[in-house]
Amino acid sequence: MSNHENCYHCGLPNDPQQEFFTTILGQPRQLCCPGCHAVATAIVENGLESYYQFRTEPAEKGDDALDITLAKLAIYDQPELQEEFVYDEGKHKQIQLTIEGITCAACGWLIEKQLIKQAGIKQVAVNVAERRAVVTWESATISLSKILLTIKRIGYHAMPFQPDQHEQSFINEHKRYLKKVGLAGIMTMQVMMLMTGLYFDLFGNIGHETRQYFYWIALVLTTPVVFYSGSVFYLGAFKALAAKTVNMDVPVTIAVLGTYLAGIKSVLLEEGEVYFESICMFVFLLLLSRFLEHRARQKAAQVSANLMQHIPVTANQLDEKGNLTTQLAKSLSVGDKVLVKAGETVPIDGIIERGESRIDESMLTGEFAPVAKVAGDGVYGGTINQNGVLEVRVTATLKNALVNQIIRLQTSALINKPKIAQTADRFSKIFVSIVLVLSALTFGFWSYLGSEQAFWIMIAVLIATCPCALGLATPSALTCAMANLNSHGILIKRADALEQLTKIDTIALDKTGTLTKGAFSIEKQVFAPEIHESTALGIAHALETASEHPIASAFLSNTDFTARNVKVEPGKGLMGHVDGEVFYIGSPQWFAEVTGHTLVVLPLSPNVILFNEHQWLAAFVVSDELKEGTDTVIDELRARYAMCLLSGDTQKQVDKVARALNIQNAMGEMTPESKMAYMQDAQRDGSRVLMMGDGINDAPVLAQADVSVAVGNATDVARSAADVIFLNAELQGVQRVIGIAELTARKIKQNMAWALGYNVSILPFAVSGILHPWMAMVGMSLSSIIVVANSARLLKKDLL
Amino acid sequence: MSIIYVLIPIAVIIVAIAIGVFFWAVKSNQFDDLERHGSSILFDDDIQSKKDD
CATH class of the missing domain: 3.40.50.1000 (HAD superfamily/HAD-like)
Known part of the structure; x- marks a missing residue:
């Protein structure tokens, strides 16, 4: 743990230039940045050190810009924003948050402990798997922004969140599945216990009465499995038949209901075979594969829902008299006027009426070079106003804003996305048809021969060929x-x-x-012996602040130098007066033009040079780093x-x-x-x-x-x-x-080959009546277990 | 062996109770977060914080 090269908090490499230390768990630990330092200190000061003891994954890197976010969070306190995602319970309010940065169980503990210490917080429940939290608080004592900030302090990003309807129905279905699987599992154990006793009655010591008693008990235990847990299959089969097609549910339904009804008949008439344990096991295993598949899909849906955070956009609306009111961006209409301050997000599409600024449109165009905009130019919602104050006349409602148009384009593209041929579905239809025909033929054949076992042989065929392992092959992998x-x-x-x-x-x-990386930075730099490093960088900064070229952002630093009379030479660079002296910053070609010298040989090939009329002062390689x-x-x-x-x-x-x-x-x-x-x-x-x-x-x-x-x-x-x-x-x-x-594809193929191989090779035994239904059942279970075990090998972390 | 006529119905009742508890657990979101609570026993801070108070 006492690694000096990597940050103790987030595990990223430390900066050898700067050193940050905090005593954690009794030892000084080196941290990589002020952000991590602030977060780690906050954790230690709040007595939550044991987080470091029990966490299994390093934390996310701390955020340097705590103060900026503070102001931004304040918008969440506005009542008109809150009504969208806060449940008001009288004295208390409740909110659901998505939390970025949760990496392991210790994070959940840390957040809960940190929050519950705040006065006014009533209840906190963090769900690590979903990366969400439900917080209940007293609105009189603590504000929502304070809660969000408290979470931020220890290095997590919390955002209000509202699960959509789609997700809610997914969760309800998930719970239904869980109940059905659980019930089937528990009952299978009970019924199996009773029936095993009967199976091992080799010497016929169990009397008829006891046997009957056991059957009745088994019938009672099986009934909820058949009617509650198994209902999924009957519904599926019914839907398929209503649509005049067949699916895997059809033979399953026939097998389950057939065996169950025949079982009841046997119990009532006190003669014949009873296979209640087979029904339970059959339903349980099939349901388990459905459950796994459903859970895999739900998890995926949840992940994407978490990302669509509920970030309401506010706008400062400017009325005729020049009064400012805070409005939700979606309530603005065409013709309204809004004020966008420096550093704010433009709330909506519009035309600049007054003011000029540079606007960061990277979220729309992907390019980080800010675009200069003056009165008359269009601005787009979601972009960031970097320096000037703008008055914007709204030209489109939020619904028709460019960003929403792009989202619509994306939605239509999603619909048109090439589908993979549903070979599995088509295959299963053929397979099921063959199984149904085959079992009908088997039944006909044995009935024709006058066998009393005809029905049970048919059931054995249905169970033996049940594509249970086949159904598990893909979802488990x-x-x-x-x-x-x-x-x-x-x-x-x-x-x-x-x-x-x-x-x-x-x-x-x-x-x-x-x-x-998406931002220009100085990759390499050399300075002439005549000038001090900080002076050169200061002058460069002073000149570049006047520039709108994206390269300028590489030179931003804190400096006392100011440049006057800065002139932009397009395609060449900038010149201006700093402390009464003329300086130039620009391309090497321009250097040659101005000074008449060729550049001395430097250990790098610079694309930006700082120089005066006589000589070069500093040379830089500025680039958008890979x-x-x-x-x-x-x-x-x-x-x-x-x-x-x-x-x-x-x-x-x-x-x-x-x-x-x-x-x-x-x-x-x-x-x-x-x-x-x-x-x-x-x-x-x-x-x-x-x-x-x-x-x-x-x-x-x-x-x-x-x-x-x-x-x-x-x-x-x-x-x-x-x-x-x-x-x-x-x-x-x-x-x-x-x-x-690729590994998964291979596993799926192996699983399929095994499952199919088993089904096909067992078929002759089933058709010829050698196989009892319970043997078919045991075989099917073993086959499923082998498939799942094979898939589970993909869980090994160091697979690649 | 007639004891089984008593014991098995009792077992069935217990199973019914177990299923009831299981359904309640599902309904009250006990199975929502399977990652976290496995390790919550490690954090014995509650005792400490009481001492601080």
Whole structure:
């Protein structure tokens, strides 16, 4: 634990330049950043140190910008916002929160303990599996923003949340399944216990009366299983027959009800066979496979619902007299006027009436270069106003805002997404038809021969051929694979994405934010001996603050220098007066033009140079850095897949990255629509494409792609469009997902081969009457257990 | 062996109670979070915090 290279709190590498220490569990521990330091200190000061003792995963990196978020959280105190997601219970209020950053059970404990210490908090229940919490508080004593801040202090991000109706019905169904499976399981044990006694009555010591008594008890115990637990199958069968088709439920229904009714008849007439234990076991195992499948799907749905956080947007509405009122963005109508302060999110689409500013439209376009806007220009809801104050005239209601249009585009793309042929369904229909015909023939044949056992032989055929293991083959493997990926920070939203992953032949990538870090930074720098480092950086900053070029953001720092008379030379750079002296910052070519010298040989090839009229002062390599390890990942993927780059950035920038990564096919200046169209073309040509992206502009193409991955820090919209979500920003996850997907496909094949092989090879025995129903039952159970055990091998963490 | 005529019905009643408890547990969300509560026994802070008070 006393590792000096990695942060004690979040496990990321420490910064050797800066050192942060906190005493945790009696030892000084090094932390990586002020954020982690603040969080760790808060945890220790609140006496919650044992979190570090029992946690099984490192925490998320602390947030440096605590103060900024504080102001933002205050909007959650407005009553008109709260009425949407807060349940008012008179004196108390209750809210459901989604919490980002929960990595293990200790997190749940930490949050509960931290919150319950606050005066006014009545009840806290954190659900680690769902990453949600329900908080009840006294509104008179503590405000909601304070609660959110308290959670923030210890390093988690809480957001109000409202489960949608869809999810609620999923949960209800989940509970129904759980009850049915539980009931069937408990009853199976009881009935099996009674019947085992009878099976082992080798010497006939159990009298007729006792035997009858046992049968009656077994009948009583089996009845709820047949009518309550088994109802799923009868309903399914009924629906299928009503639609004039057959499914797996049909033979199951015949077998269960047939055996049950025959059992009752035997008990009443006191002669013949009774197979109540077989019914119970049969229903239990089949139900278990349905339950697993349902749970896998529910988990996926939950993950995506968590991401669609309930973030209401507020607007400062400006009325005719210039009074400001706070409004919900969705209640604004066309023609209203709103004021957008610096640093605020533009609430809605509109036209600037007064003011000018730079606007960060990265959430729409994926590009981080802020766009300069003046009066008359359009602004879009969801973008961030970086510096000026704007008065905006609303041109579209929130429903018709650009961001919602993109979301609609994504929804339509999702509907049109290429479906994998439902071979399993078609296959099962044929299989079931054969089984039904075969059992009918068997019954006919044995009845014709006059056998009293004809009915039981038919039941044995139905049970022996029951595709129970076959039904478990896929969901059990998928569930295990998803659990494995989950433990590596990869969420699978759609289980069949894992099946499709093995079939892809092309990988399409977004550039900014996916391959690169998404912000310019100074990669390398050298300074002339005549100038001090901090002076050079200060001057550079002073000049660049006047610039709107995205490169300028790389030079932002705290400095006392101010520049006057700054002039922008387009395509070259900036010049201005700092402390009475003229300085230039710009391209190496411009340096040669101004000074007439060629640049001295430097240990780097700079693209930005700070100089005065006589000589160079500092040289910088400024770039949008590739994420660490990107090149090796791409190299490995290129060996197996066709790669292409789809970006909204300029072709020049895209080409640069493409060259660095050796990707042949690079497309720049693409809109959300053209990305989607490109994807559709590729799919028409028969390619199966994996798309990786992160921005809202990627959402439609993510929805259209055969399989899509939202890379860490992706926008909510991109995450909701994607099939696979990486919780961290690393690209390495792709290889893991593909690797696990391939292993899973292999497991499914093995399972299927086993299940089918068993069913087919047992069939002759069943048809020929050698197999009793209970033997068929035992065989079926063993077959299912083998399948599940085989799938469970996918749970091993270090599989790859 | 006539004791089984008493014991088995008792067993059936107990099973019925067990199922009742199970249904209640499902209904009151006891099975919602299977990850967390396995380790909650490790945190014995409750005793400590009482001492602090």
